[in-house]
Amino acid sequence: MKLPDTFQVGPYTLKLSRDSRLLNANDIGACRMSTGELVVRDGLTPQETVLTLLHEFCHVYGALWDGEVDERQANRLSGFLYAILRDNPGLQALVARAERETSE
Numbered sequence: 479m480k481l482p483d484t485f486q487v488g489p490y491t492l493k494l495s496r497d498s499r500l501l502n503a504n505d506i507g508a509c510r511m512s513t514g515e516l517v518v519r520d521g522l523t524p525q526e527t528v529l530t531l532l533h534e535f536c537h538v539y540g541a542l543w544d545g546e547v548d549e550r551q552a553n554r555l556s557g558f559l560y561a562i563l564r565d566n567p568g569l570q571a572l573v574a575r576a577e578r579e580t581s582e
Contacts (some may be wrong), residue, residue, distance in 0.1 A: 496520040508538035532556035
């Protein structure tokens, strides 16, 4: 699955790494705010990859704005967000349209 090299989260640009050597043996992803990096294990299915990214974004949210988001919270929230995006394929277009209308 082709992924972007970076993700923009508010004013922060986070680099994406697929280098599994940066992960603990049982981890499939990591959020490293100190280095501005998200790590996602290579070789995951597309669904696992997206769920892992959403999970790590939950940790980014906690690190930047709301204190810590623990593993249980990140697992639940990432699954919830994935289901919303999966079940509402027009959502991305709706966000894009809202952004265009806001900037006009």
